[in-house]
Amino acid sequence: MSYLADVVLGVIEGITEFLPISSTGHLLLAEAWLGARSDTYNIAIQAGAILAVTLIYWRRITGLFLGLGQSENRDYLIKLAVAFGITAVLGLVVKKLGFALPETVMPIAWALVLGGIWMIVAEWLAGKKPDCATITLRVAIAVGVAQIIAGVFPGTSRSGATIFVAMLMGTTNRAAATEFAFLVGIPTMYAATGYELLKTLRGGGPAEDWTALGIGFAVSTVTAFVAVKWLLTYIQSHRFTFFAIYRIVFGGVLLALGAAGVLV
Known part of the structure; x- marks a missing residue:
């Protein structure tokens, strides 16, 4: 049953990591019923989802590095580096401050609801601007900061x-904004995974069940590959409204359960 729980957690992570519905929020809720996992475990199965995106975007990634002679490729890589650098620095600051994820679901429920409303408003505002697929330095900086905000508020x-x-900062094209966000996530999550695993190997973290971690990693990789492939096709002709509504409904249900004393 323990390893079945790892399969379930891997599926949840794979589906939710890149769909805009909060993987951390869903995992924290799942662990309330399936048992808590370590930070190393959670970050490692997130890396499984990142591996899936790496496989999906491998042609784009290799094209950027092999095409360094072209100014547009160098510029794009610089923007990715800026976003990642901001996330890395601020992430270390957050770690030093001793930030810990909440142990109750109510903050997550409110974040789901408010985030859903914000998504609807943000896409409406972005839709009023001309279609633009350009990644500017302002966009890169904002994306780097946004990654930390998302990590601090599950x-x-x-x-x-x-x-x-x-999209709000100017890259109004959904596909272009999604690609940049996903590509920035690749080095970010690999670095976070390496950091946590290094802590564990040095004795700074709890002992791990590596079989359970491996199962969660593998399942999240396969599931994320399918989920991201579907998402990239979906956003070509659809807005993100469906995901916003899901967040609001799901968060509302959690708030109701909390008010009834079922969840805390």
Whole structure:
């Protein structure tokens, strides 16, 4: 049953990591019923989802590095580096401050609801501007900051925060904003995973069940690959409204359960 729980957690992570509905929020809720996991475990299965995106975007990634002779590729890589650098620096600051995820679901529920409303408003505002697929330095900086905000407030959604910040900052094209947000997430999550695993190996973290972690990692990789492929097709002709409504409804249900004393 323990390893079945790892399969369930892997599926949840794979589906929710890149859909703008908050993977951390869903995992925290799942662990309330399936048992808590360590930070190392949670970040490692997130890395499984990142591996899936790496596989999906491998042609784009190799094209950027092999095409360094072209100014547009160098410029794009610089923007990715800026966003990642901001996230890395601010992430270390957050770690030093001793930030810990909430142990109750109510903050997550409010983040889901408010985030859903914000998504609807943000996409409406972005829709009033001309279509633009350009990633500016302002967009890169905003995306880097948004990643930290999403990490500090579970339920916000890393993908949702970065995509919609990019759209509000000028990259109004959904596909372009999504691609940049996902590509920034690749080095960010690999670095976070390496950091946590290094802590564990040095004895700074709890002992891990590596079989359970491996199962969660593998399942999240496969599930995320399918989910992201679907999402990239979906956003070509659809807005993000469906995800915003899901967040509001799901968050509302959690708030009602909390008011009834079922959840805390």
